[in-house]
Amino acid sequence: MKILIEGEKYPLNDLREIFDDPKFYHQEGQEGTILSVGYYHSFTRTHKKAQLVYMLPKVFMKTNEETVFGISKNSLYNLEQSDTFKHKEEYNWIRQVSVYFYNSLLEFKRRNKSSTIVQSSLSTNLSTNLNEQDYSYLDLLLSFVNFYKKNKNNVLFRHIESKSQQIRKPNWEKTIRKSVPLITKNGQPIYDVYRNKKKIVNTEEELLVYFFSILNHFNNDHKLYLKIDKSYQLIEGRKFKQLQENGLSKLRKIKYRYFNDTLKKMYHLCEIYFSQTDKSSIRNRKEEFISVNNYNLVFEDMVDKLFSDPIIEKKTKDGISLKNLKYNDDGKIIDHIFDYQSLLDRSDIFYIGDSKYYKSDNTAGKVSKFKQFTYAKNVIQYNIDLLNETGTYYTENLRYRDKLTEGYNITPNFFIYGYIKDFKNFDSDELNEKGGIVKSFHFENRLFDRDTLFVHQYKINFLYVLKAYTQFGNRTIKKLRGVTKNRFRENFIDFFSDKNKSEFEFYEFKGGNVKEFVEKNFRKINGKCFLTKENKLILARHKNDDKLNNLITEFKQYEFE
Template sequence: MRILIEEYQYDVADVRDVLQGIDALENVEGKVSVHYVGYFYNVSQGDCVFILPKVLLRDVDGQELAFGKYRPESIVMPEGQKQLTNDERDFLYGFAVWIYRAIVVYKNDKTNDSTIVYQKKITQAGFGSRRLSNTFLDILLALLQFNKDNQSFFFFVLKNLHAGYNKINWTRTIGTTTAIVQDGNAVYLNPVNKKRTINFDEELLVIFFSILNYIGETYGFEKNINCNFELIRGKQFEKYRKGYGKVRLQQIKYKYFSDKALQLWKLCYAFFDESRQVFVNTNQKEYLLVKSFHIVFEAIIDTLIGDNPLPDGMDKKQEDGKIVDHLYTAKSLVEGDTGNTYYIGDSKYYKMGNELGKESVYKQYTYARNVIQWNLDIFNDGRIPSSGVKLRDDETEGYNIIPNFFISATMDGKFDYGNDDIKETDRKSNRYMSKQFDNRLYDRDTLLLFHYDVNFLFVLSLYAKNNGGEQRNWKGKIRKKFRSEIQTWLQQDFQFYAMKPRPTVNVKEYVETHFRQVLGKVYTPFEEQDIFSLALDKSDKEKNEVLLAELGKSFVIRECELGTDPKDVLPAKESGAMPAMPGDAGEKNVFTCLVRKTDENFKAFAEHRGKYYVMERIPSINLIGIKYLLPMVGGMIDGYYDVQRIGITEYDGKAALRIRLGDYHPIGEEWVQIYRVKMQPGELISLDYTMKMYTD
């Protein structure tokens, strides 16, 4: 077997003979590269040539090396492949099968561009003009072809296998058992049947069909097993693969005399034999090649992740001629389980470790802008999208977040096909944000882009097996993973809140009055139209506190992580009745204090999370009578705290009062200004008077 790697620059002298019969691109410096992936038979070399994807290449100190350690030209020829480890050689045998299967699945899908696939009939086992092949793919194809061409042989063997069984052996029955005579007739109650002996034809067929079952379940080939034998499966078949199959076939080797049976034995033995050698016909040139393998990779990822057809009548080719790779609808990042948004992806088929160019990032933002406009046009035309996605919020003019992502291929170091290993890429840049204004997440011009890597072997095998159930399961799993991880990343940079207006607030008027302050920060994604999502950039702490204080006058605000139901964090809607007061409401046991906007604990008190309060000077009042604390947060009140403990501490070298707080008790949904207008800090008042100040 000769091995070439897609798009690698070989010296012409190193591969001239290997490339005979296939188009290759040669440059002026005497370098040549192949822009195909697949398999072809080189007649002059008398051997097959595999052209493997460029994901096998890794840049090491400026050199492109196969598996990160071999110069590709050094492993072209069989003698050079001796430097490969056993694991690497075994991997290449199996990898070629998966590439073949993926190309076949791609070609058979009528929605794909089949003009990039070039095929001529491959490999048949038989006699005549033959070559000795040591590729696993040849063996599998020969086994499948034998099954297809020899159904009459199987029928003949099966018919002979069952002929004469369960017939009575009258000679032994009469000679060894006692008859009962009734009405002149002899009746034998225990007749002796013909004994069944070990049938080696049947055992060979069981092994053959077990192999077909294995390659069907493992690689997705069509099995077409037309027999009722109990097949060898699971751990028992693994025992055969690890050596017992070869041993058992050697034991029954000389039981076969017909040409067909001998041919079948040789095929089965080749499957289990480590040398993997079998004679195959070469009467004509054979090949299965695909040009522009990145198109196949896009089809693989789109099948496993995207929606087909695209949602809401969209086309992959957008109005400006750009072609989006993947697009699907799934749960919104902000909403709970009800609303959807668009997810837009782009496949990146590169050599391992290649960095993205600026052009790729810019193009992805363009895809997103086109999708936003498409959604707007649907509503502007008075229509409703079938997906239910509405990106623009009419109330606040905010826009839902559209997650964009790149997904590129990596090679698992242990050649594991079973682990998707999908994760945030380890490249220098893995997150991008395009914005026109700072601190406006819910803005049309704020676009987010994330970059993932996926194990190429996993997606290749999942696509090649063509098992719809497995593909749907992984699609659901990976969409949940994308959503969860993007939410986590966003919450590292933004603080999210849920807020609802206080009873007397007219939201429309408020938004119009404070439009510049809330634009791009507020959005209404929830089923309850009076509940808003507020997103604030954590790096803009000072401005955020000012905005929260201002919004707090008209809205009840609570921290609310992405995906959390806001009803779980917001207080239940109150009636117009005032809260019930404790029995000591008439006693002067409420201590007043001021929390300035510049204080460290201002945010905690504004969000009703105060734990303690320090008064810089000890007031001249009866401290023993303090039972409640009324904080004037920025001069305003909307509730009070239980006092758990009062102690003396030190502040700037002087004695100060430290109060530990308990539960918070709201007295209304609005913040009411009382500082200096109605009250000073350091006073001792009653709850009744507190309520009077709040309501007057």
């Protein structure tokens, strides 16, 4: 097994040794830069034996040279030869990462095959020669290992049972004469080899030998450290190579011997394996791979599956829907877009997020921040167009613009970055704030203005997202969404509740005629007030705004709920 990392440079000769096709890297002098993220396996190597190759995302890089595993990229590449590292727990853990990673590519392929918007971008980004019904080499390896771990006790019991049936009538004279017994403390002989008067053919053993020979081959090639029972006469070396070539025909000769469910499954696994290696098989291929050139699309889809709600197909007169804004023509996706309780009242507002796919310690640049503001403004305009045309928003409870004050509700925005802190942690999201708040405005002192936007920044455990993407069911994902949405809302509320952070103080109109107050002071409070669903007039006063001093007496301190 070889592990490479996207965007990193490796000696060109090493890359030529493991890849039959140079499309996975870009040559730069005597080095090559890995372009793809994915899985690769070659069945025919001219220089060395075939290997599994993983091209992991760049989020696994911590610095320019060190990976999140605490070793250099070169040590990770030569992991099989590292005697000091390969016996540690981390070695087996890396295989676990590889499995989750591989499954994430398959899930991405499954989720996006019918989407015409995403498919247009995937045609140049997602590449594979694995069809829907194909088993990859890695699929087979994992299937054999999982089957063995799950059924080894059952299989061993059946083997012992069949052996015991063969020695019901032992020839004790030959047994004593030709076998060496074990002597107990009491001086009693125990024979582990018996001579039978009558030979009984074990119809199951041939299949067991094939299965465990294949498993042993996987075990030796990939150093899986499986303890395979030595009761079986394994086929190895040159004889196993011959078995790979003609095993399918041998297997089919014994097909009708098996009725037990466990043995039938074992037969099916062996049949699929020999279909891949049999030279006479029409499905034989030289290599197999699944790779993505722009892994940011995969990461975006991973987070989108976990946090975003299904989109309602509600269009404006121009034919624009929220789906058009979410899935852009260039393949970019607004990863998170969901309606949830607003910060001021019990109405709903869209929360708009964008996933950032960088190395673990990097943050978004200026271009990404401007794009996020554009996304948010487009969503606001879409809802305003619906309001102007139909008198309603995307949903009945959604409120963007207050007709009385002409103020705009606060639109929560956020970036979310994948990172890896503990490379053994798959089970906690580690969702935390990252960096400061990014803001954009036309008028600094007008919070309830459509051009005033605040973007929070979060980081989330990439390994948790990787596992959740492929293993979480709908119920678990729904629960995760609810918890996460509430955390986003609470964090925004904490930010605006602290005037030292947000630079705003919030007040609620004490009473009296709200409409009269607004109309009388409209110029002073334009963009600074918003009337909630519960008819509470909220004033947001910037710390540098002295024009509202005379009006504050008519308000009381407002506290977010």
